[in-house]
Amino acid sequence: xxxxxxxxxxxxxxxxxxxxxxxxxxxxxxxxxxxxxxxxxxxxxxxxxxxxxxxxxxxxxxxxxxxxxxxxxxxxxxxxxxxxxxxxxxxxxxxxxxxxxxxxxxxxxxxx
Amino acid sequence: xxxxxxxxxxxxxxxxxxxxxxxxxxxxxxxxxxxxxxxxxxxxxxxxxxxxxxxxxxxxxxxxxxxxxxxxxxxxxxxxxxxxxxxxxxxxxxxxxxxxxxxxxxxxxxxx
Numbered sequence: 033x034x035x036x037x038x039x040x041x042x043x044x045x046x047x048x049x050x051x052x053x054x055x056x057x058x059x060x061x062x063x064x065x066x067x068x069x070x071x072x073x074x075x076x077x078x079x080x081x082x083x084x085x086x087x088x089x090x091x092x093x094x095x096x097x098x099x100x101x102x103x104x105x106x107x108x109x110x111x112x113x114x115x116x117x118x119x120x121x122x123x124x125x126x127x128x129x130x131x132x133x134x135x136x137x138x139x140x141x142x143x144x
Numbered sequence: 145x146x147x148x149x150x151x152x153x154x155x156x157x158x159x160x161x162x163x164x165x166x167x168x169x170x171x172x173x174x175x176x177x178x179x180x181x182x183x184x185x186x187x188x189x190x191x192x193x194x195x196x197x198x199x200x201x202x203x204x205x206x207x208x209x210x211x212x213x214x215x216x217x218x219x220x221x222x223x224x225x226x227x228x229x230x231x232x233x234x235x236x237x238x239x240x241x242x243x244x245x246x247x248x249x250x251x252x253x254x255x256x
Contacts, residue, residue, distance in 0.1 A: 066244075075148070075234050075247030076187065121186050131177065131200050132245075134186030 044141045051109040053138045055122035062124040066132055067107045071118045117142045148237050148248035156254045157225050165220040165251045167235030176218040179234040187234055193218055230255045
């Protein structure tokens with residue numbers, strides 16, 4: 033069935049490097065995408081979102097890129113810090129739905 | 145902190161028992177969604193409540209039920225617990241159809 037998934041389960045980077053976390057989705061009806069960060073022992077925290085009428089959106093140190101042609105989403109974190117270590121989830125909503133479908137998640141490990 | 149609180153934080157139950165988990169939504173939010181997150185997986189949508197009515201349900205059996213109260217707090221009830229029900233149960237609140245949902249820290253349920 034339709035699903036949202038991530039390419040890499042674990043990503044290790046050095047402090048100060050840029051991180052890129054990827055996500056593939058298969059539901060062509062998806063029109064809204066969200067990235068969440070989940071630290072150990074906590075619930076997911078909203079990072080940034082993007083609608084399907086955009087291909088790029090920037091926040092503070094984070095950028096989300098959307099390629100609808102290949103159904104691919106990425107989260108870029110600039111100057112990664114130890115506090116960025118967490119599991120990152122992409123989630124998608126289909127048109128008219130306010131219930132996000134989550135992918136499996138990528139664990140980001142930042143080495144000082 | 146998001147303002148969404150869940151209780152208890154941890155719980156151990158025996159197979160076949162029943163459990164009730166509670167969630168207080170963020171002030172001003174009238175929509176509560178419940179998710180089940182198995183270890184190493186993304187959150188899976190259970191159901192959503194909007195103004196005390198169920199407003200969408202995921203692929204969970206009827207032994208998963210819920211309530212939303214006039215103050216918009218919510219309960220998740222699970223009957224006839226099974227070992228596979230062991231997971232982190234997350235509650236998220238939002239304002240109506242707003243797309244940004246705020247998650248609580250979750251309740252860790254262990255069924256033995």
